[in-house]
């Protein structure tokens with residue numbers, strides 16, 4: 001059973017603040033801490049989950065995945081059946097814990113392509129281009145450069161001027177690598193991918209080694225509870241109430257004046273003298289807006305909620321990366337995360353992890369091998385033309401819910417020939433990371449995860465009832481634009497070409513997934529993807545930042561249209577998916593939002 005610690009705050013001392021932040025997750029804690037550090041304004045954070053600072057499942061990097069869909073840590077959400085994915089319901093894990101999804105995530109630290117952020121600005125969001133976000137990417141983290149050995153052996157690199165040197169989140173490179181990762185990177189380079197020394201400078205194309213949210217001093221995960229809450233716990237003007245689930249934002253005369261919440265089975269109200277900020281994440285922020293009467297007439301009517309502010313974009317423009325895995329059995333002689341399944345190996349690994357050595361070994365490691373490709377690297381011009389045609393058809397057919405959805409899709413189409421913007425990601429997993437079969441005992445594997453970076457499908461999230469305890473209907477409409485399926489299944493098929501290169505061939509016994517006895521043709525691979533693709537946990541867009549007329553929910557200062565004193569600050573405001581893992585983007589959004597909020601109250605952020 002997971003243990004938790006008390007933040008020392010009760011509903012009785014949580015009655016009124018200048019700012020009430022809903023959600024002590026990635027963005028919520030980063031924002032709250034920056035405001036509290038920079039001013040004397042008071043900030044109260046409501047978090048549904050508990051604070052678990054000593055939990056090894058959270059702190060130990062290589063134990064990722066162990067807390068997913070577990071009620072002690074996770075909201076345990078599922079999608080509705082996905083008709084284009086053989087009616088599967090996908091699990092959508094989300095952190096329900098202080099630190100939110102940054103406590104559960106896979107620690108990867110990336111930023112995407114600068115063109116994608118420039119597109120955010122193009123949609124009408126002043127100051128949200130790459131140059132406008134870069135200072136906040138820097139403020140959010142302290143990035144430790146790799147050792148010269150790591151640079152030499154594992155292609156790890158860093159251009160120091162692009163990175164933060166004194167931000168709250170600790171970012172560093174894993175010190176443990178499995179040898180086949182180097183061979184995999186060499187094979188991809190031989191196939192024509194560029195060797196990108198540092199993929200975090202706005203050009204993320206090619207093969208590179210990614211850093212992770214690791215604290216090299218402790219060997220632990222660095223996340224928003226450890227980076228933002230713990231160092232600021234003593235501040236008089238910052239209070240965090242855990243185990244408190246917000247159920248409604250209360251509006252008076254068009255202004256958000258506070259939040260109703262449940263704690264210990266009782267209902268309470270907390271007053272917000274200046275503003276309420278929703279940081280509940282891409283699923284819960286739109287749901288809370290709808291529970292509060294803010295959303296589309298249709299969605300609120302069918303849930304039985306009285307409409308207070310008509311805002312049709314709430315819950316629309318849902319975008320998600322998906323991935324699907326290929327697994328490969330390795331010949332004898334390599335060490336991988338699979339070894340951690342052996343009790344002797346695992347206990348020795350735990351000893352070195354606890355030993356305080358500089359290099360804490362395998363348990364302090366995270367995913368680090370990445371390749372980002374344009375479609376042109378594995379699809380023919382004719383196949384790319386078919387993608388264009390199909391998406392063009394959807395643009396004309398009424399498939400997309402609003403102008404922003406169309407604009408964001410048109411942007412991807414217009415840039416499809418720009419090969420510096422990746423559309424596919426390959427992740428090297430140093431272990432068994434597949435879903436169609438189980439690993440064989442005492443065998444080692446590596447896996448290649450093929451992840452769709454610029455989905456054309458758009459979905460939605462809406463509440464189904466006025467009762468906050470009922471789960472929302474999550475409908476990403478996976479593969480409703482079939483091009484998304486083709487782009488993924490062709491990328492998976494292309495993995496064969498990668499592993500058959502001279503660099504890897506002799507290291508592999510066989511491909512285990514997709515099973516070569518069953519999956520060979522292009523159609524077989526399509527079926528495999530439909531049956532086994534998984535969420536990459538990167539959900540965005542449901543409270544998009546864009547002009548209201550296009551379907552936006554917040555303006556470019558993240559203020560909710562039609563309500564005073566209410567903002568949304570989390571992953572849900574991204575109008576177009578970046579081609580990267582997104583936690584670094586969420587932290588940058590929170591840092592930029594804190595600076596804007598302080599500015600709006602005639603104050604300046606302190607770094």
Ligand SMILES: Cc1cc2nc3c(=O)[nH]c(=O)nc-3n(C[C@H](O)[C@H](O)[C@H](O)COP(=O)(O)OP(=O)(O)OC[C@H]3O[C@@H](n4cnc5c(N)ncnc54)[C@H](O)[C@@H]3O)c2cc1C
Pocket residue numbers: 022023024025026027028046047048049068093094095096097098099100101102104105106107108109110244245246247279280281282284285288536537538539569570571572580581582583584586
């Ligand atoms: C399993 C997993 C793996 C991932 N791997 C990576 C990765 O390796 N790299 C990467 O860059 N990204 C990764 N991501 C994505 C990234 O971590 C998230 O996109 C990001 O953390 C989201 O931040 P957020 O602030 O929007 O939401 P969250 O961090 O999820 O925060 C929302 C918080 O609000 C709380 N909350 C919600 N509703 C209420 C309510 N009504 N009342 C009170 N509290 C509420 C939640 O409990 C939560 O703490 C992963 C995500 C998951 C789940």
